Amino acid sequence: MSFPERPARIGFLLSQLGAMAADSFATKTKELGITPAEAGVLRIIGHQPGINQSDLAVKLGAAKSRVVALIDSLEAAGFAARSRSMRDRRNQELRVTESGRSLLSRLRSAAEAQEVEIADGLADADRAKLYELLLRLSAMHGLDADVHPGYTEPSAASTAE
Amino acid sequence: MSFPERPARIGFLLSQLGAMAADSFATKTKELGITPAEAGVLRIIGHQPGINQSDLAVKLGAAKSRVVALIDSLEAAGFAARSRSMRDRRNQELRVTESGRSLLSRLRSAAEAQEVEIADGLADADRAKLYELLLRLSAMHGLDADVHPGYTEPSAASTAE
DNA sequence: TATTGTTATACTCTATAACTATA
DNA sequence: TATAGTTATAGAGTATAACAATA
16 A cells, blocks of 8 residues: 555654644533634733733734634633723723633543653653654744644644545 | 743654744745645655545645645645546546646755754764654654645643643 | 724635536 | 446635735
8 A cells, every 4th residue: 555655754653643743632621612723822821811812813823813803702702801900991891700610620620641652652761852852842942832823824733645 | 030940851842942943843844835735645656656535634734625725726826736547537637747846856856954953963873862862752653645634633832731 | 083803704725525427 | 236437516725915904
């Protein structure tokens, strides 16, 4: 059948494994009633209470209108709340509710469970090394430890070769 | 500002870096006139000439109708061709054209360039170790060295926590 | 006039279901 | 009847542009 002219490369493996990880996390957030994008937003708001929608949009690399929809969902579900800033009434200050904080805690548990699923077959030393290398790669490329952009310009998600 | 209660985990880093890798590859395929999904299909056809659309759909984990659209594009661009099987006239046998084969070669170059971009900051030994660990993870999870599913069930792409 | 947030709209990706032709 | 492929349609996710309130 297929003849492996060359083994897959790091870039391919990263996007393949990254898609798998994203997928498995999506399954878990779905059980908790939110999407991965909403979970990411909730986490940022938790870390930066009072952030406004514009700054959040910049941080996410998303359009302002996208943020409106995300916050609408989180607010409707009772996980986050808007409040007009008293210093500049154009701003909506975003905060996590009590219920949202409890959800964040469950999301952390889900992420820990996922961690086991993904790297369970590796010996401790290998897992530690992998973690270190990925962290260095992420830092080298200036990726924000808080943000997972999803992706930016080119629409597509899958990849190859 | 943000307080790093816990460092990002392997799952998060994988999906973050995977999205970055997918993104950078998408930029490159765009310059070559195709999408990453089309590039992946072209590669599979190149490895398995004569494969039909049903089997391709299974391999991709995509709907049959999705394959129709992908092959339509590749055929319109002159990179792949359909031909009715003479043994079972329901089947379309898929093949890469000359032009498609030349494109595959350019895609390989693009992937190699990407490899440098991604892992250039790592020492050779670290890069080799990272490669080995990623390959083992991929194998452990039964991922096909030929296929990058993009993702399967849950629609979302971004992720977090 | 510039900025924050909102709404209206449209475009891309993808799936489901109905349909055609072959078997 | 079952399977390969196609078409029609619909639903996510996301962006752009026009708009309202505030500065």
